[in-house]
Amino acid sequence: MVKKMRRVRTFARTATKSQEKNLIENAKKLRDDPFIILPECTEDSCKKYFIKIRKRLEKISRFKDDADKLEKLSNKKGLEGAFAGTLSLAISGKAPYLGVVKFSMGDITYAQRGKAEKEKLIAVQRFDDPILRLLGIKDLAFKKGLYVYSWNKGFVCTGVKASPPKEFIDFIANKIGFSFKNNVVFCNHVNPEKAKNKDFLKKYYLRINWKSTGMIIAICEDCAKSTKNTMFNISKYMLVPDLSDDFEVDVVAQAVKHKDPSLKHETKYLQDYLSGKLTDYDFINKNVKNQEETVKQSEEKILVLNGVSYGSDVQGFVDALKPNKYEKLALEFILEKIEEPLVVSEVNSNKILEMYWDQNGKEFICSVIDDENMADSLFNLDDTPSNILTMVFEYRNRQEILSQLPQYDSLPPLANFADNIAKTYKTFGKKKALGEIKKRLDNPKGRSLAYAFLLTFKKGEDTKWQYSKEEIEYGKFLKEYAKNLLDAKPKKYSKALQDLLTASGSDEKIM
């Protein structure tokens, strides 16, 4: 849009030969056709807006050979003054010094004559430039709410209705670059049909709906890195009362996927984009960031993992983390309690547990094991929540097994030895149980019993040399009894222990 070509500063410079030549040639053309600086009106209704200007230009044109008169007329403000000043260039045939105006699109040179505004002089002298010529009638167009389109082969005003000519539409599509099919301009990473429907795509994209033409422009986040501001690139060729009237601009992005697909994010920062403060890329990015922030600042519990929102569905969120069975229980317990949004990506279960561990870890451990001292010491271990949880559950499992087995106030030595091995095996497993076997009683009965357990753990051959022939024979006999004890269900445990003692030739009684 022309009004956005911000002027930075002006200064004079000596004209190059070609600059001077172009200016003089343009001025000569104006002698033949003063209306060349005005758009063609496609509607009778809009012609009236230009009649006054046309009459003034016509009047000035009568003095096109009168240098003195033109100099006087060039002191008028507005387009007519600029026109008079420029006509005088054609008479003098000289423009040795040029003014320069810095626009965002580059330096623009022009010959300062009379008192007309720079923009008007530029528009008149550069009437062959589709962008610059719009400067001449910008004020009128805005005042009357006119739509004016200017391209390399045309300059038309369609009155108060947006009605860009087909040729202009093609010109713009071509300027944007990218493919143009079925009225959609699109980069390679965007499916044109989906962009038409405003569907979400893998890549975020800028979508411009040029309402009066039905044209859709869709540029993905990656290609947007090199497009600067597409809306500006289009609108600089036109004058429109309000861009948003004819252009619907959106960032089609779903940084946080809702379970309900009808929930779409409203595009933000539109004014910053339309005014040229944001590039296509920044506009997309800021919207994506905004979506994420909006979720984070929400008052309610919203669980978001890797861009997928689970709302308050703790189960779904936890399953997506793929936790182990202990982490799963802890995550469910803790996440049921939180009431604020949790937005994370690229995290594992332990990371989430760490976030809430200080606040909720102890409470969870206490929900698993009754012994508060034990819960305390496990919670205070210098280890990750995940590792601590494993210890917590192993401790609880052992406690459970032990609590079901008979507990004896005092046992005779041989019975105590067998009981320790069996309970260690049931709570800690084979390796720890082998350690218990080493604490054998150093008498033939104790040694035979130890060998019997070694055989059940298939460790007989390794340790055979430590035992006498008789101990080995007796151990083989006791193996089945030892195995029965290790496998005994709680209710059969005491009997299995007693049977083992009796078989080993002991007269010890456990009950």
Ligand SMILES: [Zn+2]
């Ligand atoms: Zn792309």
